[in-house]
Amino acid sequence: MRPLRRAVVLGSGVMGGAIAAHLANAGVPVLLLDLDGAIAAKGKERAVNAQPGAFFVPSRAQLVATGGFDDGLEQVAGADWIIEAVVENLDVKRTLLERVEARWREGTIVSTNTSGLPVHDVVEGRSDAFRRHFLGTHFFNPPRYLKLLEIIPLSGTDQPVIDAAAAWGDVVLGKGIVYAHDRPNFIANRIGSYGFRKAVQLMLELGLTIEDVDELTGPLIGRPRSATFRTTDLVGLDTVINVSENAYHNLGDDNERDVFLVPPLFREMAERGWLGEKSGSGFYRRVDGEIQALDYTTMEYRPRRKVTLPSVAAARLIEDPAKRLRQLVAASDAGGQFLWRLVSSILIYAGKRIPEIADDVVNVDRAMRWGYAWDHGPFETWDLLGPADVAGRLAADGRAAPPIVQAVLDRGEGTFYRTPGGRREYFDLTLADYREEPGRPGVLVLADLKARNRVVDANAGASLIDLGDGIACLEFHSKVNTIGEDTIRLMHRAMEAVRQQFDGLVIGNQAKDFSGGANLMLLLLEAQEGNWDDVSLALREFQRLNLALRYFEKPVVAAPFGRTLAGGCEVVLPAARVQAAAETYIGLVETGVGLIPAGGGTTEMVRRATARIPPGSEADPTPFVRWVFETIALAKVSSSAEDARNLGYLRDADGISMNGDRLIQDAKDACLALVRLGYRPPLRDLIPVVGERGFSALETYLFLLRTAGQISEYDEAIGRKLAHVVCGGRVAYRTRVSEEYLHELEREAFLGLVGERKTQDRMRHLLQTGRPLRN
Ligand code: NAI
Secondary structure, eight states: OOOOEEEEEEEHHHHHHHHHHHHHHHHHHHEEEEEHHHHHHHHHHHHHHHHSOSSSSSGGGGGGGEEEEHHHHGOOTOOOOEOOOOOOHHHHHHHHHHHHHHHTHHHHEEOOSSSOOOOOTTTTTTTTHHHHTTTEEEOOTTTTTOOEEEEEEEEOOOOOHHHHHHIIIITTTEEEEOOOOOTTTTTTTHHHHHHHHHHHHHHHHHHHOOOHHHHHHGGGOOTTTTTTTTHHHHOOOHHHHHHHHHHHHHHHTTTTTTGGSOOOHHHHHTTTTBBBBGGTTTEEETTEEEEHHHHHHTTTTEEEEOOHHHHHHHHHOOOOOHHHEEEEHHHSSSSHHHHHHHHHHHHHHHHTTTTTOOOSHHHHHHHHHHHHOSSOOOOHHHHOOHHHHHHHHHHHHHHHOOOHHHHHHHHHSSSSSSGGGGEEEEEEETTEEEOOOOOOOTTTOHHHHTTTTOEEEEOEEEEEEETTEEEEEEOOOOOGEEEEEHHHHHHHHHHHHHHHHHHHHEEOOOOOSSSSSSOOHHHHHHHHHHEEEEEEHHHHHHHHHHHHTOSSSSOEOOOOOEEETTTHHHHTSSEEEEEESSEEEOOOOGGGGGGTTTTTHHHHHHHHHHHOTTOOOOOOSSHHHHHHHHHHHHTTOSSSHHHHHHHSSSSSOOOSSGGGGGGHHHHHHHHHHHHHHHHOOOOOOOOEEOOHHHHHHHHHHHHHHTTTTSHHHHHHHHHHHHHHHHTTHHHHTTTEHHHHHHHHHHHHHHHHHTTSSSHHHHHHHHHHHSOOOOO
């Protein structure tokens, strides 16, 4: 991969500022330029204050320098990548690129972030050499969080330039790369805005409500919770209107162009300033904590209504997404009619767009999954419903299936994808045959390995999978990946298997989140029944496991990502190395349910903190212990993997993968590196604790917090139990204790708390509402 040492971002608006921030997240120094230095500085400031955060941690902002075009353009020579993200105006972009070219030197890649202008128009007038280095790179907002990066090469773009931009996007910035053709709105916004506009059209025609449409176009059909109108409120109706107008204006050759016509309802809303979140009201608004929805027939807001469509109620009971979708589009009520017409229209529209917007179905499906967070892209949806069945129903409706579907039915096996021997292949229109899905080097997919019979051992909670090259992967797969008896049993078996036939172990999975912790429901049941012995035994087992992981003779690499909470965090802590996805929200959150970490997590945090004291030093461990205490007592969760370093959950030697899809491969590589370096487990050592003296200090601290009203009386009580553990109990200052001794204190504290009514109330509340209770 060509190194990305320095980048320049032109334009410090919504996108420019956020793209610069994300480059800084990746450790790339950036120069952020705008009309003048003050505007650029303001743009950077906006990124610093963005919610959700644009920077992983505030200190990253130091990598972003700001300036005006006049002086700043002098510095573009020598940059590896210049990203243009100024206003969406062809003349402005062209004039700016002309100025850039005057300072540009061969080798520097230049790209435009335009979302609607033809990329070839933007670069018109520039030299051939410049054009060979030019392409479109279309980020989605917010670029840190949205996975998709559309790359739009032009016919004159050099292949190494395309490859470098793709590698930077993928490996350095962690994006999912899709190759789009230079057609209006590229792939995701073309299909996405078509689907959105079609949904509005059908809503008006069938007289459905805003809530109906959001219910029908959300998780029920594998799309995000924000569905149609909450997404619009987030994006802003003005932006949505711009995209639609751009499509309508530029799509003279699209036979469904009229779908993009902006409906009077949108014009009316825009005139009233109802643009969504940013203006306080859109399709929804919040008044005194109550969410109201727009009744578009009266143009008045009214309290949000429950959706009563029979098709929806029936579909909610179906787990399997394919079955659910099939039943929904077959339903005869307004919900069913809406979805059949919407989904079939999108399927036809997407089917006709190949090869117009992309070479193949893979790029289209990936674009919709990564850019719009659909669980299934349009061609994957064709397969869910069955192309032959859909084509049959279309024919009955008097509508034609697109030629690509006919080809799949005539010359293919009747589906767009097939998976012979565990490798996914797609139907290629020009070839009229199947091809292997373009691999993503560095991306290991556990499901593929499982399909290729690489499972070594498994039970209901977890599997052990052979990753090849002597490394095995322990995958959790229980509901929300909670850690229960099954998981623990399999982990013990996994260690035994690794001891015998592998060189190292990766603990990782590819679900939505790494792990939600222990099974709270089970724990609550045990507590209500007063099964203290069982609880104690389970804790002891979990502690024993985590200690065994820490001192295991072969390297263990944990690969957390997304939410990695409580018990999930405790499994990560003992690993020889952690390779975390950049977006990792890790934390010991037990106090939130009135407990303390008692799977060895409290002990390990104390061990780590005191290990920071140089050997032989007389330094006072109290501030280190207090740091750990605060992290656990306040149930701090990292806002990124980088932030997890600050909280002590990750160590300096632990690695971060910008691209979460690469995590398993990266963790495997990290594990192999340890193997090659002759890994030996750490030696056991005693832990210096602060004892009674430290406890009094923490007690005072808790008292102050409580009298200041920052914590409740019960928080204080939990805090005292935690303080007892982190200080090592009632022993003398600087006594050296074993991990087992601290484990015993963890168990005692936990058992003392789990029997309390208020702790059980907290657990119940979290289970019922998903939110912590402060009592
Ligand atoms: P913005 O309006 O927030 O920022 C545009 C920036 O251009 C401002 O900082 C402004 O000072 C600067 N500017 C204004 N006039 C200029 C001139 N004459 N010469 C040079 N710079 C000038 O716009 P935003 O949303 O950041 O969009 C930037 C680009 O990214 C556009 O091409 C847009 O289509 C594209 N885009 C926007 C997305 C979004 O969600 N906002 C998503 C993906 C792409």
